[in-house]
Amino acid sequence: MALVQEPTYNVTLSLVDRDRNVSTMSVHIPTSSLIGAVESWVSTTLIPAVQGITNAVVKAWSISTSAVDDTAAALAVEAADVERKGVFSFRAADGSASIISVPSILNTVVIDETNIIDKANAAVIAFRDAILNTSGLLITASTYLASDLIQLDKAVKTHRGSSHG
Numbered sequence: 001m002a003l004v005q006e007p008t009y010n011v012t013l014s015l016v017d018r019d020r021n022v023s024t025m026s027v028h029i030p031t032s033s034l035i036g037a038v039e040s041w042v043s044t045t046l047i048p049a050v051q052g053i054t055n056a057v058v059k060a061w062s063i064s065t066s067a068v069d070d071t072a073a074a075l076a077v078e079a080a081d082v083e084r085k086g087v088f089s090f091r092a093a094d095g096s097a098s099i100i101s102v103p104s105i106l107n108t109v110v111i112d113e114t115n116i117i118d119k120a121n122a123a124v125i126a127f128r129d130a131i132l133n134t135s136g137l138l139i140t141a142s143t144y145l146a147s148d149l150i151q152l153d154k155a156v157k158t159h160r161g162s163s164h165g
Contacts, residue, residue, distance in 0.1 A: 003067035007031055010064045011042055015056035022059070025050070031065060038063055080104045081159075086117055089154040090131065092147040100131065100141075101158075110157045117155035128152045 008028035016022050027046065029038050047058050069075075086105030090098045109121045117124060131149055133140040141149045 003069045005067045012062050014060040016059045017056045083160045090149040091151045092143045094147040098143045115157045
């Protein structure tokens with residue numbers, strides 16, 4: 001399984017109309033461009049140009065990049081079920097909560113005859129530590145308001161039924 005990075009950033013603008021309806025538009029920019037230069041271009045060039053041809057208002061923008069493995073579906077094991085999720089509730093430094101859901105959670109990390117994820121399981125500890133930045137790297141997961149996640153409060157398994165089987 002090899003994820004291959006896409007060759008472009010996806011720049012998405014969200015536009016809102018008078019009735020508060022929101023629509024988006026996207027532009028692709030080569031990843032050879034420096035991210036800081038792309039951010040500057042969005043603010044100083046793209047948004048003014050879009051505002052010049054629309055009567056909606058740009059209310060937000062985002063830049064993302066992605067990687068894809070075109071063979072991933074063929075590699076998924078029979079037990080894979082993305083509607084079975086591990087739902088992890090983290091506490092942030094400002095006291096708020098942040099939920100991270102992991103699709104197709106392994107049944108082996110769930111305590112038998114419950115829907116409670118075993119927070120003492122080695123794989124769960126590794127996931128928790130990756131989110132809480134115990135590795136010492138400069139990357140820390142946060143809430144959408146940028147408050148660092150500081151502890152795992154609760155972890156449960158949920159399952160949403162599907163007509164797809």
